[in-house]
Amino acid sequence: MSKVPMALEELHRSENQLAAELLRISDRHKADHEVHHVARDIARWSQEHVRELARIARDHDLTLDPEPAHDPSLLAKVRQKGDELLGRHHETSLLLLADLRQVHKEAAGVSLDWEVLAQTAQALKDTELLELAERCHPETLRQMRWANAKVKESSAQVMVTP
């Protein structure tokens, strides 16, 4: 008996969590417009992966919710408003670094999960599963690179200027 359902379940969970993390960073940094918009754009990738995982899970007798977990919108509004009010303070940019670090960590976890699934699919010669991993995993890597690049871009200004 393979452990594919377990791997799918774990990925489904971690992708959902990554999507939520990206939406959270988007809300918390509304005054950093690029973070706000891009985080939402690439949260869609994780949400799409969640749907794809739920679809393929059926072939493995596993039921996963195809609807990505939702961020309560009221809380999102509060976060967005909070950032608009704090946008004039340089100190809050430290929070941005911390939040990007969290995205990077989550995305790295998801990436490893896809790695595990791809290896499993190859061993089982499950081409459909392998094809899914090959399609989704590059987007996870792009999410991770985004977080890395934003840290690289912002850290000097955050750390050096008073």
Added chain:
Amino acid sequence: MFAAAVHGYGSTMATSPDAVDRIAEPWGTRTPYDAGERWPARVDQHLQDGVAPGDVDRWVQTASILHSNGDGIDIAVKDGRIVGVRGREVDRVNHGRLDPKDLYGWQANHSADRLTRPLVRRDGELVETDWDTAMDAVAGRTRELLDEHGPSSIGFYTSGQLFLEEYYTLGLIGHGGIGTNHMDGNTRLCTATAAEALKESFGCDGQPGSYTDIDHADVIALYGHNMAETQVVLWTRILDRLEGSDPPALVCVDPRLTPVARAAREHGVHLAPRPGTNVMLMNALLRELFDNGWVDQEYVDAHAVGFDELEKQLADYTVERAAEVCDVPADDLRRAARLIGTAERLLSTVLQGFYQSHQATAAAVQVNNIHIVRGMLGRPGCGLLQMNGQPTAENTRECGADGDLPAFRNWSNDDHVNDLARVWNIDPMQIPHYTAPTHLMQMMRYVEDGSIRFLYVSCTNPAVSLPELRRIRSILSQERLFLVVQDIFLSETAQLADVVLPAATWGEKTGTFTNADRTVHLSEKAVEPPGEARSDLDIFIDYAHRLGLKDKDGAPLVKWSTPEEAFEAWKECTRGRPCDYTGLSYDKLRGGSGVQWPCNDENPDGIERLYADGRFWAAPDYCESYGRDLVTGAPVEPQEYKALNPDGKAVIKAAEYLPPHELVSEEHPFQLITGRTIYHFHTRTKTGRAPELRAAAPEVWVEVSESDAADRGWQEGDELRITTSRGEVAARLRITGVRRGVLFLPFHYGYWDEPGGHEPAEHGRAANELTMTDWDPASKQPLFKTAAAHAVLAEGGAR
């Protein structure tokens, strides 16, 4: 009166320039020609009333700075004053023709409200002072901040309208002297996507095509490019081909029924997609090329990487899907694809309809992809023009005043940084290159959060031209910010400054600049600047000396004091780089036509088209950029690029379509886009002060489609209130052929000639009261064509 003589090259006729009202007929009379022929000359001229050509003391050579076309001009001087202009017949760009903005715009030089003395803020008011006091204040505050907060507290925001020599000097001061990474030009608003798209596809900035491709093309595709109003003279070149015996077919992509779109309806296809869907449209066109076998596989195999990824990406982008998402008839998409796919000599041009729209770089790159997969580069007629919006934007990019390293050096290649340090005789560590240069909108964010405390703005007007003006005004008005504005008028931005430095302008200083097809022009000083105004170059050099900026041997960092010396220094900086200027000199540029770069010992007359025979500047050790992720904007790491493109081929980059970030709703049912009119340039600082141009378009208006107006009972001339969540604008209604559901506002109108001065007194007039803060993640160009808006009839606003 200038005679209606026959000019130029045998078969040519020229018009009597003053016989045609160029406000009513901005493109003037036709001089038809056929494919492969030389475009006939037509010399346009306008002299001040009462001045005859015989009265002119001298004609002084220059080129246009009121648009990006780079038309060669002679300035007429009489008694030490500018009294008119004439197109330069010998110039390769315009063959004598002039844009109406050039015919009349020079009058702004004489305006009574020119800045003639420096101003400093005392007790809240701007008061006149002397240069020493003003410059000591500027240099003093810079020094203070450098000591207390370091170079990251200093930012520079410049223009696309200064001269090459000035940008290069500013870049040296900022990067080599002060050591800040925060430098950008307003080219970020107009041409950043052109540069980024070229970097993505060819590893390097540099316009592949030439204006002369119009003389050869059998199909011309204009993507979001209202050339008729933005590059007037270039459009007359197309109009003259259209009147010839073998006119090219046109494809126009634009949600407005522009003069270009009208011509395309007659001579080809007009596609009017829903704003924000350009990538969807481009992908569907590319997919049609693939499906019909209109691909030069041999070229692609030999000269490009990334073809398979594009093919994979296009799987979902059928014409039917695009027809639905873009709301464009499927048959029109097929017809357009057929024209593009079967063209033998395809010329494509791209401008703000792509650059300032959602997914800007991704869409512009797909135009490059068309030329790569069709193998249509580097041959007559097979031109690709990623256009500029401003006259000297190319120099902002080349010289590093947009933050990039000079002469297309790569900030993430240590060898390039070391080489630049050698040219500048400084320690490489002095040049900030730990990350990509800080783009304008991010600089504004750093001013907002207080980490940038000094902003030096030259020759640009962010208080009208940036998105979401209420935010911008509040950022620029902060007490903790020291704002320096160097300009020729007391612009909206200058009114917020702590120090205002009066500058000389075109005709009052000497320098060079380069247009969108790499043509370098010399612009000579014709008259003295008013009062105590000084050239931007002199001001920058004064600033450097007051700061005591030195090279590593203790000699002054800026080693030149005249424009020509600066140009000679720049030539050395470009040696061996793609934009090689070493074969040029002021003497060579004097008297004849402008000359295209690269111009060096090997190519003494310049190179007309880049990338002939599929040779690119994309090799990992030579290229300017490794590119970025088109969705996330993350820079591609050097080792990734080396693996992807070891042999320096063209890079085919696929892009997925993403929905726009602000969608229409019940509350905000219209899509708002902004743009230009032929009669004005930017924030009207000059064109608003030329009587003919001012009268031609005196007031802001809003364009609405006939069906939207009918649905709401609006009439032509009604006053509307247009609102978004960010602000409100009052404008009179013009019913036009704009797409249903779309509102168009011209972006030129601000407040300098209104009671509010720098802000709305009552109702907004600047389109940017309404636009949203969002930018393309790859090019960092702000998006001005992506807001959801509401419009109502003003109380008592019915005409």
